[in-house]
Amino acid sequence: xxxxxxxxxxxxxxxxxxxxxxxxxxxxxxxxxxxxxxxxxxxxxxxxxxxxxxxxxxxxxxxxxxxxxxxxxxxxxxxxxxxxxxxxxxxxxxxxxxxxxxxxxxxxxx
Numbered sequence: 001x002x003x004x005x006x007x008x009x010x011x012x013x014x015x016x017x018x019x020x021x022x023x024x025x026x027x028x029x030x031x032x033x034x035x036x037x038x039x040x041x042x043x044x045x046x047x048x049x050x051x052x053x054x055x056x057x058x059x060x061x062x063x064x065x066x067x068x069x070x071x072x073x074x075x076x077x078x079x080x081x082x083x084x085x086x087x088x089x090x091x092x093x094x095x096x097x098x099x100x101x102x103x104x105x106x107x108x109x110x
């Protein structure tokens with residue numbers, strides 16, 4: 001079983017930055033990808049970024065602004081978010097092997 005706990009969300013002004021963290025425990029398998037998803041009210045949950053070994057992939061809407069990384073030794077996955085826009089506001093979730101975290105709220109507003 002896998003447990004995922006996100007943190008780092010909050011309120012930020014447009015153009016600002018946040019770094020989200022996902023603490024993973026349990027049956028983590030780094031051969032499988034870790035993902036960040038997000039869901040805004042009234043919208044479907046969408047993939048934001050994924051990482052597996054050295055390969056990463058991003059939604060078109062965040063390319064060049066967001067960076068996913070991981071620290072295997074600490075069982076942590078991060079999402080560095082720069083140049084934030086109001087449309088980035090959502091609950092952000094960590095996902096691995098069928099398990100979701102509880103999410104962390106990101107609000108981009110002046």
